[in-house]
């Protein structure tokens with residue numbers, strides 16, 4: 001295997017915060033499990049000597065500043081995952097700008113550093129919300145990792161570029177776009193960069209995909225959520241597809257991560273793609 005490092009990222013949210021059917025004003029009804037899951041992720045990463053990028057929710061940064069501090073103190077990069085986990089195409093540019101600023105303020109208060117990277121809730125920069133790129137660039141972000149070049153019932157721009165590239169908007173803003181990894185099979189972009197796919201498919205699919213992109217000289221980009229290693233999380237009633245993608249094979253995540261970390265080397269988005277953080 002070659003020596004290219006891939007990027008490892010964590011979309012830092014609690015087990016009930018990623019459901020578009022549970023809006024932010026209902027979050028208090030659910031028992032938080034983020035502290036234990038955060039500790040567990042940090043332990044796994046430290047055991048493998050891996051620094052990662054955590055895209056954190058502004059909401060969590062306000063309520064659990066100590067957690068963000070602990071993550072940062074271990075040498076991980078802190079990026080932004082927005083404030084309320086509202087999909088961007090449901091927001092106006094003004095409202096999105098407010099979310100970005102509020103989250104940045106919460107993060108800066110903890111780390112003293114402005115985040116340079118952004119990952120949208122549920123990869124919600126799609127064709128109709130591409131305006132978000134301007135908002136990000138105008139708020140000082142150097143890279144975005146929100147455009148998923150695949151088809152999914154919730155997200156994706158299937159014709160988007162698959163690898164790191166610069167975007168220049170009509171308003172003249174520039175930002176780097178760093179998509180989560182897809183591999184090519186026939187004419188399809190197969191999502192192999194983590195999330196539900198990592199749990200649902202056998203580990204070998206991810207290994208095949210990562211080997212393919214590394215062979216092409218490109219770093220892989222992987223993402224996960226803290227709740228994906230939490231087999232004891234509450235089971236609640238959800239729409240069928242959501243329930244399937246959330247709860248399937250949670251027990252397999254840790255074992256598969258172990259294999260992933262043994263097969264490939266990882267670091268933060270900033271380090272892998274050469275950004276000053």
Ligand SMILES: [Zn+2]
Pocket residue numbers: 011013018081085120121122
């Ligand atoms: Zn998320």
